[in-house]
Amino acid sequence: MRSTFHNLETAKRSLFTQQAALSTTGNNIANSNTEGYSRQTVNMVASRPMEAVGLMRSNAPGQIGTGVEYSSITRVREQFLDAQFRNENKTYGSWSIQLDTLEKLETIVNEPSEAGLNKVIDKFWKAWHDLSESPEDITARKLVRETAAALTDAFNQTSKQLEDLKTDISENIEVKTSQINTITSTIANLNGQIIRIEGLGDNANDLRDQRDLLVDQLSKIANVNVQEAQGGYQVTLAGVNVVNGQQATEVTVDGLQDNYESGTLIGGEIHGMFRSRDVYVTDYQNQLNTLVNGLANGEITVTLPAGAVIPDGTTLNGVPYQGTVKDRTLANDLPVTVQGFNALHKLGYTMVGDQAQQAGNFFVASNGGVLTAGNIQVSADILSDESYIASSMRTTMDGTTEKVVKGNKDLALLISQFNDTKIDFSTVGGGNVQGTISDYFRSVVGQLGVQTEEAQRQADNAKLVVDQVDSRRQSVSGVSLDEEMSNMIKFQHAYNAAARVMTSVDEILDKIINGMGVVGR
Numbered sequence: 001m002r003s004t005f006h007n008l009e010t011a012k013r014s015l016f017t018q019q020a021a022l023s024t025t026g027n028n029i030a031n032s033n034t035e036g037y038s039r040q041t042v043n044m045v046a047s048r049p050m051e052a053v054g055l056m057r058s059n060a061p062g063q064i065g066t067g068v069e070y071s072s073i074t075r076v077r078e079q080f081l082d083a084q085f086r087n088e089n090k091t092y093g094s095w096s097i098q099l100d101t102l103e104k105l106e107t108i109v110n111e112p113s114e115a116g117l118n119k120v121i122d123k124f125w126k127a128w129h130d131l132s133e134s135p136e137d138i139t140a141r142k143l144v145r146e147t148a149a150a151l152t153d154a155f156n157q158t159s160k161q162l163e164d165l166k167t168d169i170s171e172n173i174e175v176k177t178s179q180i181n182t183i184t185s186t187i188a189n190l191n192g193q194i195i196r197i198e199g200l201g202d203n204a205n206d207l208r209d210q211r212d213l214l215v216d217q218l219s220k221i222a223n224v225n226v227q228e229a230q231g232g233y234q235v236t237l238a239g240v241n242v243v244n245g246q247q248a249t250e251v252t253v254d255g256l257q258d259n260y261e262s263g264t265l266i267g268g269e270i271h272g273m274f275r276s277r278d279v280y281v282t283d284y285q286n287q288l289n290t291l292v293n294g295l296a297n298g299e300i301t302v303t304l305p306a307g308a309v310i311p312d313g314t315t316l317n318g319v320p321y322q323g324t325v326k327d328r329t330l331a332n333d334l335p336v337t338v339q340g341f342n343a344l345h346k347l348g349y350t351m352v353g354d355q356a357q358q359a360g361n362f363f364v365a366s367n368g369g370v371l372t373a374g375n376i377q378v379s380a381d382i383l384s385d386e387s388y389i390a391s392s393m394r395t396t397m398d399g400t401t402e403k404v405v406k407g408n409k410d411l412a413l414l415i416s417q418f419n420d421t422k423i424d425f426s427t428v429g430g431g432n433v434q435g436t437i438s439d440y441f442r443s444v445v446g447q448l449g450v451q452t453e454e455a456q457r458q459a460d461n462a463k464l465v466v467d468q469v470d471s472r473r474q475s476v477s478g479v480s481l482d483e484e485m486s487n488m489i490k491f492q493h494a495y496n497a498a499a500r501v502m503t504s505v506d507e508i509l510d511k512i513i514n515g516m517g518v519v520g521r
Contacts, residue, residue, distance in 0.1 A: 223267040325395055
């Protein structure tokens with residue numbers, strides 16, 4: 001026969017189980033907006049039934065149920081979706097950084113605009129055109145000097161902005177490296193806490209959520225691989241084991257740089273930073289330096305007009321010009337190859353003094369080294385006295401003194417056409433490239449535009465994939481308030497029904513105890 005209090009125990013177990021389910025539902029609702037939280041479920045099982053009592057064995061058919069129990073409270077999580085999310089997240093992290101860098105480069109280049117470098121270059125050539133019309137006009141000379149100074153300042157400023165951007169990226173790499181070490185240390189600590197809690201038979205659901213959230217964050221910084229072992233998560237970042245159980249290994253900037261160069265760091269924000277700094281910014285620095293060096297020293301071909309007097313000691317096309325004015329005067333137009341703007345300027349004569357004086361370099365390096373966008377400046381002589389600007393290519397003899405023909409404009413006219421002159425940039429390390437200054441600069445701007453557009457497309461596509469995978473993951477692990485409200489009503493009804501059963505059993509027992517066996521009293 002069954003126990004008198006059997007149904008009371010069954011109702012009690014139901015009450016406890018439904019109460020646990022209601023508490024878990026409330027916890028899910030409370031964490032519906034908590035980042036990284038996975039909804040939890042109460043796993044209910046029928047409690048072990050008992051056989052009807054008998055001397056040797058039960059004569060009653062079947063077993064007597066003892067109610068319900070919950071075996072565990074577990075979180076709902078799909079490891080496959082986690083791995084897919086982290087794999088796509090690294091791609092998005094890398095392209096988002098590259099896009100951000102390219103957009104900053106577009107801001108620095110600032111083309112097309114009325115305040116960009118191209119506009120400054122155009123003003124410089126226009127000033128030479130004005131000088132070619134009035135070679136003796138001091139205002140035109142000062143305009144050439146000031147536009148030249150503005151041009152070198154623009155190159156200097158652009159170069160500084162590029163260098164500052166590279167420095168900012170390097171500093172961000174250090175910050176991300178520190179962030180990686182902080183996250184891996186926390187994951188290792190969580191591994192230890194989870195082992196201690198689950199060693200007692202419990203499920204460390206909330207701690208596991210925290211750990212997975214940290215791995216998700218880490219996957220956006222660099223490509224990671226996660227495996228769960230007996231000691232907890234083993235995390236490999238860029239091919240390096242950074243978490244092994246409760247032990248975390250710190251990474252360094254130099255180590256990550258080696259991983260990037262060796263090809264094991266293939267994604268994440270820090271990959272995008274290395275690529276942005278070492279590919280994009282460096283490339284545009286080199287191209288800007290090539291543009292500047294090509295302007296000043298790149299090989300060009302120009303036609304010197306007949307009647308021009310070549311400065312004494314000058315060699316053109318392998319032919320030295322020296323001796324009297326007559327010996328150095330061109331009888332016919334002469335196509336020659338010279339080394340850029342500086343060499344062309346040195347074919348003319350300054351306006352300083354009465355005696356003819358060969359002009360010097362127009363552009364010089366402030367530090368005396370190789371000419372770059374960062375160190376280019378106008379010659380100190382020209383900055384102090386605009387008379388050092390050469391515009392004439394003719395001299396005449398006044399007795400025994402060779403004097404410059406100040407009204408001649410041959411050189412100013414040649415330089416005013418320099419913007420349409422093709423430069424061989426290969427002579428200054430610019431690869432097999434030939435074109436005008438404008439052509440080269442337009443190619444730089446065009447390249448930047450194409451790269452930015454491609455980075456935007458890649459970032460948008462990566463973001464779309466990440467959002468899709470995360471949406472699928474949230475459909476499995478996320479908290480649905482509608483579903484939780486339905487569960488709450490279901491568990492509430494079950495709790496009320498169990499309470500009603502207990503009340504009914506209580507009434508039955510009261511009747512048995514207090515209302516039976518009283519006949520004849």
